Amino acid sequence: MSPAALRARAEALAQPLPPLLAEARQLAASIQLGEHGRRRPGMGDAFWQYRPAMQGDPARAIDWRRSARSDQHFVQEKEWQAAQSVVFWVDRSAAMQFAAEDRVTKADRAAVLGLALASLLVRGGERVGLSDMPNPPQAGDLQVERMARLLMAEEEAEYGEPRLTQLPRHGRAVFLSDFLGPIEAVEAALARATDRGLSGALLQVLDPVEEAFPFSGRTLFHSMSGGMRHETREAADLREAYQERLAARKAALAALAASHGWRFHTHHTGDAPAAALLWLYHAMERQR
Template sequence: MTGSPAELRARAQSASAHLPALILSAERLAAMVAPGAHGLRRGGPGEDFWQYRPASQGDTARAIDWRRSARSDSQFVRDREAQTAQAVGLWVSAGQGMAYSGAPDRPTKADRAQLLALALAMVLLRGGEKVGLLGQPARAGRVQADRLAQQIVARRPQGGDGDAPAADHLRPNQRLVILSDFLDDPSWVDDLLARASGMGVTGVLMQVLDPDEEVFPWTGAVLFRSLSGAFRHDSRDAGGLREAYLARLAERRDWLRRRAEGAGWHWGHHRTDHPPAVALSWLYQVLAG
């Protein structure tokens, strides 16, 4: 997407004006989620207790938890949870379709996805994790939250209704959170997950939709037009399309869920009229688990 210097300057000013509100909203949302540091859910050097496990060959007498072992006929080792910071990558679709909102009192899909991404980053950063946008360095610390906010709002809308993350930006063993409406051609998902599997990358696919896109409330004569202008359909009986549309949406979601689960990823979806704290808590929990 290109434009004159004046248009580029206007977009930059609009993004800058939006930044303080986004940061404040994300901070409030992040405060609703317990930001305690979490490890990678495996044994290793750390301070937090993880689990008791039966002693095995190779465990030294010093490693045995004798107090726990005294309560049974077996010997147990007290494992601690590894506290190695994990690198988390975030990607928010900038397709023009994300700018849709079915009502003036609802956020656009892009606004909600940006809010969730930044709030999640804040929670993870408070827990000592390294976070970055996909393709950008993952860093820790409060300053990184401000940097991420600027990068998120500065990303310009793409030319089409949807877009896709660049698979060559993946880094080994990172965790990745993809926020999109997934309404455009989803063929890139297979390519991304295949490459991710080969690099030890796991993560989350989260679909963000406006409620109108979930319930299809239209009836009568309706002109359907995508925000990019690439799609246009003039219907005289929109209500007659509802059943087929809902079936296609369910089919798309099932396809995405099966692809995600087959690659060891998580799949979730969120409506913009639902509380963002619920989606944020879920994202945090699946990354921590």
């Protein structure tokens, strides 16, 4: 292949990457989190808190300056500094390509949120990766770029199912999806992750139209892949039953997450992504 042809292919491959990655990095940069920390005592250089000295603490561990101001002896606890691994499953199925009223697709919002969270975690020294990457989670901005490239590919399946090639023991995981497909796949994935000691969060990404169901009159509904179709003469008659089923699905996901010690939240593409990113970040912080 000639150098010109190789360059053309490389530019074509990279063309969609900068906007997605730039948006994720801009979103991450807009969040003021202070210094990242694990908030657990252990090995490290960062001071976390004082605690009263206990039997068995060596004399060299006592902070004599702090102890001089009290009748007790105190020990400095350091914050745990060992890097952890966080894996992401970001749904890129056909259903996630839905967008109404010129909004961003669910797939793009999920990808941006996942990459932005990965950027924040990398900034704090964590290892990150996609759950279906061939290699284990790694640290550094280059790993976030690798994730972004993989998230460019769309999937043919109507609904996504978590693919868990990488499940580092005692790490953490984030699943981003609309979770409108068979819930059994999510149940199986959570059970497998929990068996390996992972904690994590489910973030459901929905378009506001999927919540409001503002349809009336004769309407033809079809799936994003075109594989499913339903026509009705009066769509408004379906609204109540539809919203009840959606509420039941959310309740089932919340209960499923809670039963495994995970957290659940719903984000709408019509809302600013910063709030969802903060929720994800704090969900990770609480599970260290």
